Amino acid sequence: xxxxxxxxxxxxxxxxxxxxxxxxxxxxxxxxxxxxxxxxxxxxxxxxxxxxxxxxxxxxxxxxxxxxxxxxxxxxxxxxxxxxxxxxxxxxxxxxxxxxxxxxxxxxxxxxxxxxxxxxxxxxxxxxxxxxxxxxxxxxxxxxxxxxxxxxxxxxxxxxxxxxxxxxxxxxxxxxxxxxxxxxxxxxxx
Amino acid sequence: xxxxxxxxxxxxxxxxxxxxxxxxxxxxxxxxxxxxxxxxxxxxxxxxxxxxxxxxxxxxxxxxxxxxxxxxxxxxxxxxxxxxxxxxxxxxxxxxxxxxxxxxxxxxxxxxxxxxxxxxxxxxxxxxxxxxxxxxxxxxxxxxxxxxxxxxxxxxxxxxxxxxxxxxxxxxxxxxxxxxxxxxxxxxxx
DNA sequence: GACGAGTCTGACCGATCGGTCAAGGTCTGA
DNA sequence: TCAGACCTTGACCGATCGGTCAGACTCGTC
Numbered sequence: 059x060x061x062x063x064x065x066x067x068x069x070x071x072x073x074x075x076x077x078x079x080x081x082x083x084x085x086x087x088x089x090x091x092x093x094x095x096x097x098x099x100x101x102x103x104x105x106x107x108x109x110x111x112x113x114x115x116x117x118x119x120x121x122x123x124x125x126x127x128x129x130x131x132x133x134x135x136x137x138x139x140x141x142x143x144x145x146x147x148x149x150x151x152x153x154x155x156x157x158x159x160x161x162x163x164x165x166x167x168x169x170x171x172x173x174x175x176x177x178x179x180x181x182x183x184x185x186x187x188x189x190x191x192x193x194x195x196x197x198x199x200x201x202x203x204x205x206x207x208x209x210x211x212x213x214x215x216x217x218x219x220x221x222x223x224x225x226x227x228x229x230x231x232x233x234x235x236x237x238x239x240x241x242x243x244x245x246x247x248x
Numbered sequence: 249x250x251x252x253x254x255x256x257x258x259x260x261x262x263x264x265x266x267x268x269x270x271x272x273x274x275x276x277x278x279x280x281x282x283x284x285x286x287x288x289x290x291x292x293x294x295x296x297x298x299x300x301x302x303x304x305x306x307x308x309x310x311x312x313x314x315x316x317x318x319x320x321x322x323x324x325x326x327x328x329x330x331x332x333x334x335x336x337x338x339x340x341x342x343x344x345x346x347x348x349x350x351x352x353x354x355x356x357x358x359x360x361x362x363x364x365x366x367x368x369x370x371x372x373x374x375x376x377x378x379x380x381x382x383x384x385x386x387x388x389x390x391x392x393x394x395x396x397x398x399x400x401x402x403x404x405x406x407x408x409x410x411x412x413x414x415x416x417x418x419x420x421x422x423x424x425x426x427x428x429x430x431x432x433x434x435x436x437x438x
Numbered sequence: 439g440a441c442g443a444g445t446c447t448g449a450c451c452g453a454t455c456g457g458t459c460a461a462g463g464t465c466t467g468a
Numbered sequence: 469t470c471a472g473a474c475c476t477t478g479a480c481c482g483a484t485c486g487g488t489c490a491g492a493c494t495c496g497t498c
Contacts, residue, residue: 215397
């Protein structure tokens with residue numbers, strides 16, 4: 059602690075990222091200061107900012123993999139429509155939410171504002187397409203309402219049941235999503 | 249603006265509360281400063297703090313009616329159990345969420361942290377009982393997972409569809425909640 | 439031993455936060 | 469006319485925020 063470099067320390071970067079994930083998930087992005095993260099790691103705030111350009115860079119690196127997988131899901135859904143797209147969207151989204159539930163917990167409630175940051179500009183469009191797919195071809199707002207309940211409720215449940223094993227959480231959520239989503243209107247797809 | 253009292257102004261209190269509701273709903277409790285609220289009202293920050301003891305007092309007064317109705321729902325559920333409680337919980341909660349969707353939008357994502365404030369201590373226990381009722385008597389975590397999806401998803405959908413009339417939003421959400429919730433285990437209640 | 443690259447830190451910066459306060463204005467009623 | 473309740477304000481406070489910077493320490497290499 060008194061010397062400039064106590065340990066060999068190539069893993070400081072990862073330590074900081076892990077601590078940031080825990081703190082963001084616990085108290086939110088805005089509710090967590092760089093000082094909080096530094097305290098959890100056991101280093102100074104300046105060290106955090108040596109490894110990451112700024113606070114946003116922490117969030118961007120944290121969400122890199124989940125957003126990559128989200129983009130893959132988006133690409134897969136692009137070539138589908140109707141009931142097939144709705145089914146694939148539900149399965150893909152539940153999968154994503156379960157796999158990355160620790161990272162997704164970071165976004166709790168701050169999702170809309172965080173999306174306004176330029177680094178996440180494309181996520182806005184992707185999540186809109188995902189909502190459309192989940193809503194199906196149902197006329198009226200019922201489909202979109204159900205899609206939103208799933209889109210918001212599933213990540214929240216994931217964040218709450220972080221310690222439940224994937225094999226238990228995933229099928230339960232998928233079953234809920236299937237039941238909640240309004241079936242695609244058969245009159246528009248014969 | 250230049251004089252000490254431009255308008256007759258007994259409604260300043262209400263104006264501030266309304267502005268706070270809008271700002272909190274748009275950018276969250278922590279994401280809204282007293283300055284933001286004052287700007288929206290068209291008065292000084294000091295005026296806001298003349299009408300409300302502090303920032304938390306704004307939130308408390310804002311949530312007073314919704315929390316009152318929540319407590320009534322809690323009392324109604326206390327004398328029920330099993331499928332009857334589950335049914336009543338779903339109906340009561342959807343009703344509450346739709347009626348007070350503007351106020352509930354304020355809590356978006358900051359719900360857990362806001363509950364730690366002493367003024368909301370009792371809400372913690374009430375929402376836990378509500379979750380239990382929604383979960384039903386289902387063995388395993390499936391019931392609780394479904395309850396959490398509903399508990400988190402319904403308010404989010406309400407906040408998103410603020411402009412949809414109640415008569416359209418309520419039945420749609422109630423239908424979704426009924427489908428999503430796992431039926432109470434009949435083996436524990438014959 | 440000298441040197442440069444990499445790592446870490448305390449001290450510091452401007453901005454903004456929630457909140458206080460004295461002063462001054464308007465109004466009502468005696 | 470004047471006292472006092474009521475309302476509003478700008479100036480100010482300490483704390484905390486994200487972020488900068490010069491310096492100090494540890495290395496591997498020449």
